[in-house]
Amino acid sequence: MREHGHVFAKDELEDILDSTIGKTLGDVDRNNVFYKTVKHPKITGIAGSVVEESILGYPADSYQKPDLYVDGKDVEVKTTGLRKVKKSVSGELEAKEPMSVTAVSPERIVDESFENSSFWHKLERLLLVYYLYDSEVTVPASEYAKFPIVGYDFFEFDSLDREKLKNDWEIVRSFIHNLQLVHQDPTDYYPRISSELRPQLMLIDTAPKWPNRPRFRLKRSTVTTMVQKYFGKKFEQLEQEYNTYEELDEQLNRFTKQYKNKTIQELLQILNIPIKLNQTGDVSKSVTEQIVTRMFGAKSKKIGKIELFSEIGLIAKTITQTKQGTRTEDTKLFKVDFDEWLDEKINFEDSSLYSDFSERQFLFIIFEEQDKSEKLLTNKLLGFKRVIFSEDFIEKQVKFIWDDVRNKVFNNKLREEVMLNKDGEPVINKNGTIKASVNFPKSKDYDVFFRGTGRDSSDKTITINGIDMYRQNVWIKGSVINHMLNSVDFI
Numbered sequence: 003m004r005e006h007g008h009v010f011a012k013d014e015l016e017d018i019l020d021s022t023i024g025k026t027l028g029d030v031d032r033n034n035v036f037y038k039t040v041k042h043p044k045i046t047g048i049a050g051s052v053v054e055e056s057i058l059g060y061p062a063d064s065y066q067k068p069d070l071y072v073d074g075k076d077v078e079v080k081t082t083g084l085r086k087v088k089k090s091v092s093g094e095l096e097a098k099e100p101m102s103v104t105a106v107s108p109e110r111i112v113d114e115s116f117e118n119s120s121f122w123h124k125l126e127r128l129l130l131v132y133y134l135y136d137s138e139v140t141v142p143a144s145e146y147a148k149f150p151i152v153g154y155d156f157f158e159f160d161s162l163d164r165e166k167l168k169n170d171w172e173i174v175r176s177f178i179h180n181l182q183l184v185h186q187d188p189t190d191y192y193p194r195i196s197s198e199l200r201p202q203l204m205l206i207d208t209a210p211k212w213p214n215r216p217r218f219r220l221k222r223s224t225v226t227t228m229v230q231k232y233f234g235k236k237f238e239q240l241e242q243e244y245n246t247y248e249e250l251d252e253q254l255n256r257f258t259k260q261y262k263n264k265t266i267q268e269l270l271q272i273l274n275i276p277i278k279l280n281q282t283g284d285v286s287k288s289v290t291e292q293i294v295t296r297m298f299g300a301k302s303k304k305i306g307k308i309e310l311f312s313e314i315g316l317i318a319k320t321i322t323q324t325k326q327g328t329r330t331e332d333t334k335l336f337k338v339d340f341d342e343w344l345d346e347k348i349n350f351e352d353s354s355l356y357s358d359f360s361e362r363q364f365l366f367i368i369f370e371e372q373d374k375s376e377k378l379l380t381n382k383l384l385g386f387k388r389v390i391f392s393e394d395f396i397e398k399q400v401k402f403i404w405d406d407v408r409n410k411v412f413n414n415k416l417r418e419e420v421m422l423n424k425d426g427e428p429v430i431n432k433n434g435t436i437k438a439s440v441n442f443p444k445s446k447d448y449d450v451f452f453r454g455t456g457r458d459s460s461d462k463t464i465t466i467n468g469i470d471m472y473r474q475n476v477w478i479k480g481s482v483i484n485h486m487l488n489s490v491d492f493i
Contacts, residue, residue, distance in 0.1 A: 008058075008070045008071060010058075010071070010072050012156070015058075015070075015129070018058070019057070019154045023154075024150060024152075025150065026147060026148055026149060026151070027048075027052045027150075027151065030057055030151070032056050033055050033059075035051050035055050036143075036146075036147050039144040042143070043142045044142065044143065048143040048146050049081045049133055049149070050080075052081075053079065054081075057131075058079070067123060068126075077128065077129050077156075079128075079131065080101055080128055080131070081131045081133065082097065082098075083134075083135040083149075084096065084098060084132050084133070084135060084152065088339060094230065095134070095230065095233060096226040097222050097225035097226040097228075098135050098222075099357075100220060100357070100361070101219060101224075102219050103219060103220060104120050104121055104217060104218055105120075105216075105218075106174065106208050106215070106216045106217060106218055108189075111174070112175060112178060112182060114175070116171050116172060119171065121171050121218055122167070125167065126159075127156070128155075129157075130154060130155040131151065131153075131154045132151070132152050132153045132155070133146075133149045133151050134150050135149060136148065136149050137149075138345075139341060139345045139347070140345050140347035140348045153232065153233070155232045157228065157232075166245045169246050170204055170206045173203060174195065174203075174218075177194075177195060177198070178195065193211055195212065196208045196209060196210075196211050196212070196216055197392075200360070200390055201363070201388075204245075204246065204314045205224045205313060206220055207219055207221055207360075221313075221315055222357050223313060224315070227312045228313075230312075231309075237309035237312055238308045238309065239309055240299065240300060240310055242298075243310070244310060247388070251388065254365075255493050257297050261383055262385060263383065263384075264382065265381065265382050265383075266293070266369070266379050266380070266381050267380070269383065270285070273297065274296075275293065277379075282377075285377075287320055290320040290367050291303065291305060292304075293367075295308065305317070314363070315361050315363065316363050317363070318364075318365050318367060319333055319364050319366050319367070320367045321333065321367070321368050321483065321484070322371050322378075322381055323368060323370055323371065324370075325370060325372075328484065331480050332445060332453075332478065332479055333477060333480065334475050334477050335358075335475070335478055336355070336358050336476045337473070337474075337476075338452065338475060338476060340464060340466065340474075343407060346408075346412065350401050350405075356396065356400070356401075359395075360396055363389070364388070364389045364390070365386060366386065366387045366483075366487060368384045368387060369382060369384060370382045384492070385493065387487050387490055387491075387493060388490075389487065399448070399450045402450075403450050406443055407442060407443065407452070410441065410442075416441065416467045417440070418438050418469045418471075419438060420438050421439055445477065445479050449478065449482045451476075452476065452477070453474070454472025455474075456473065
């Protein structure tokens with residue numbers, strides 16, 4: 003790096019960056035980098051260009067080696083956009099998108115080891131510069147000038163995450179190597195890199211899809227965990243570390259052998275979890291997630307508060323099946339962020355809806371219902387299954403409702419329909435209001451659909467096109483998720 007002149011002392015960099023905190027990207031643009039947005043309003047990477055050219059004072063380049071040479075060591079600069087977590091009372095921040103690392107180069111990767119790979123050279127030592135994407139809609143590049151710089155971090159992965167990264171990288175390398183050994187023209191099979199490896203990769207993915215040459219990326223959930231730790235959030239650490247999904251699955255299999263056919267009540271007693279009954283004399287469904295965290299020896303009630311599960315983006319969901327293995331209920335997946343859904347400039351592939359379905363994996367905790375009349379306490383644990391949504395499902399089912407909802411909103415087709423009883427009369431809610439429904443995708447017509455939630459019919463806090471409505475969530479039909487689960491084996 004010395005030959006490129008990007009040489010700094012760490013304390014020199016700290017002085018430079020300290021002076022930028024709280025200032026906007028426009029404030030610190032002493033080299034007028036934003037001028038290029040006049041002719042190119044859709045230019046990408048403008049925030050990174052400002053950091054490199056105006057703050058650190060060197061021109062952007064495309065070298066595969068790290069950007070800086072700091073106190074005798076290579077350091078890669080990553081300018082990272084953050085956004086506010088919706089409904090967070092503490093002002094919590096999250097990564098706006100995954101973090102691009104370096105190209106997936108099939109021609110080179112098979113001859114590299116992890117330690118000498120361009121992938122690890124780019125990640126070994128990072129300087130993360132954080133700015134707040136302080137807008138609820140997509141803005142042109144020139145508007146980035148209004149976004150403030152909120153922090154910076156000289157970041158190095160600990161030995162545990164380094165091992166996860168190594169395992170992930172080696173999975174990609176081995177897959178590519180095998181394609182080259184088996185096929186005379188492996189390029190025909192490179193599109194499988196992104197799709198087939200998703201269930202195996204913990205901290206990274208690859209995008210875009212071939213024939214567009216993909217790049218290694220840190221998952222958005224991984225970057226978010228790094229960000230939230232920097233800003234002071236505490237995550238619980240597990241006593242045992244799991245560096246691959248294979249190791250995690252082996253542990254879940256041990257839990258199944260140990261606890262299978264135990265009722266929820268028995269599990270609560272065995273794991274020393276206080277039994278808190280609700281008004282119906284039963285426990286809340288959410289207690290099943292706490293059962294799993296306690297199996298791992300954790301105190302947290304939510305899987306997302308454990309660092310490992312936060313950074314790999316694993317979501318826990320409880321499914322209760324009948325003794326015949328049939329559906330019992332639909333499953334809620336994600337909150338609907340209408341600021342994003344109603345942003346005409348954003349593409350589906352760039353949305354958090356897409357990344358939530360494509361990046362995240364779901365750990366289904368499966369219980370068996372003994373009788374419809376029995377309480378949750380009597381449900382018996384059957385085991386665990388891990389599910390990831392296929393690209394075909396995302397493209398056909400998830401994108402369909404994305405397009406459907408946006409079409410109705412943008413083309414004035416959104417309607418509120420009064421619900422009628424069998425006599426054709428309006429249904430009246432308990433508080434005297436007329437029961438109505440918005441023509442969002444419904445479970446009777448779609449595998450993935452919207453469902454609103456609120457305390458009562460007056461709790462309509464969302465207004466779109468003049469229509470007041472409940473907060474909305476994306477759900478998946480119980481029969482569909484049950485079919486997915488029945489097509490994979492228990493862990």
